[in-house]
Amino acid sequence: MTPVGVLGDGGTPDVEVSTFLLLAAFGVGWASFQRLRGRSFARLPRGGAWTLAGLATACAVLAFVLPPLISPGPSATRPTSTATIRIVSPSAGEVFTASPSGTANVPVRLTLVGGRIVPFSTTRIRSNEGHIHLFLDGVLVSMTGALTSTLTVAPGPHVLRAEFVAADHGPFDPRVLASVRFTVRG
Numbered sequence: 001m002t003p004v005g006v007l008g009d010g011g012t013p014d015v016e017v018s019t020f021l022l023l024a025a026f027g028v029g030w031a032s033f034q035r036l037r038g039r040s041f042a043r044l045p046r047g048g049a050w051t052l053a054g055l056a057t058a059c060a061v062l063a064f065v066l067p068p069l070i071s072p073g074p075s076a077t078r079p080t081s082t083a084t085i086r087i088v089s090p091s092a093g094e095v096f097t098a099s100p101s102g103t104a105n106v107p108v109r110l111t112l113v114g115g116r117i118v119p120f121s122t123t124r125i126r127s128n129e130g131h132i133h134l135f136l137d138g139v140l141v142s143m144t145g146a147l148t149s150t151l152t153v154a155p156g157p158h159v160l161r162a163e164f165v166a167a168d169h170g171p172f173d174p175r176v177l178a179s180v181r182f183t184v185r186g
Helices: 011-037 046-065
Strands: 086-087 094-096 102-111 129-136 140-143 148-153 154-166 173-186
Touching: 011 046, 011 173, 086 154, 086 173, 094 102, 102 129, 102 154, 102 173, 129 148
Parallel strands: 094 173
Antiparallel strands: 086 102, 102 148, 129 140, 129 154, 154 173
């Protein structure tokens, strides 16, 4: 299910309308300019060319004025959650040793209280129902419905963040987050 205010391709109506209006302004303006310069569109009366010029100007103005009026609503429309998530493993400050291949397999174990994991095919957005996104050093590395997994991690200090998100992959309001710092020694 596509959230309200978001189009099927992930864009929003304000961006789509703005793009359309700018393209229309360019196309109509070009045709008007060509006729007024006598280069083409000879069948179009000169007065019609001025009408097209006015239409092009109106499209350009609307491209900048209209989008803020039709943009998606505020984030307050996000579903709520009273759930809590906790990272059990790795523990804060834990140190892992890299294997000869240069990486370490870091076991991830989470607890989720007050929330329900639902399949990725779920399209209904409800409070306290969703799945988990795992971020390693700010980069999304896993979208999962499981509370346990293993990450292959390079040497260095790292921050693991787990977020319980709604079925549409968007955050709850308030966000349901946990994070932990750990190190892999090479």
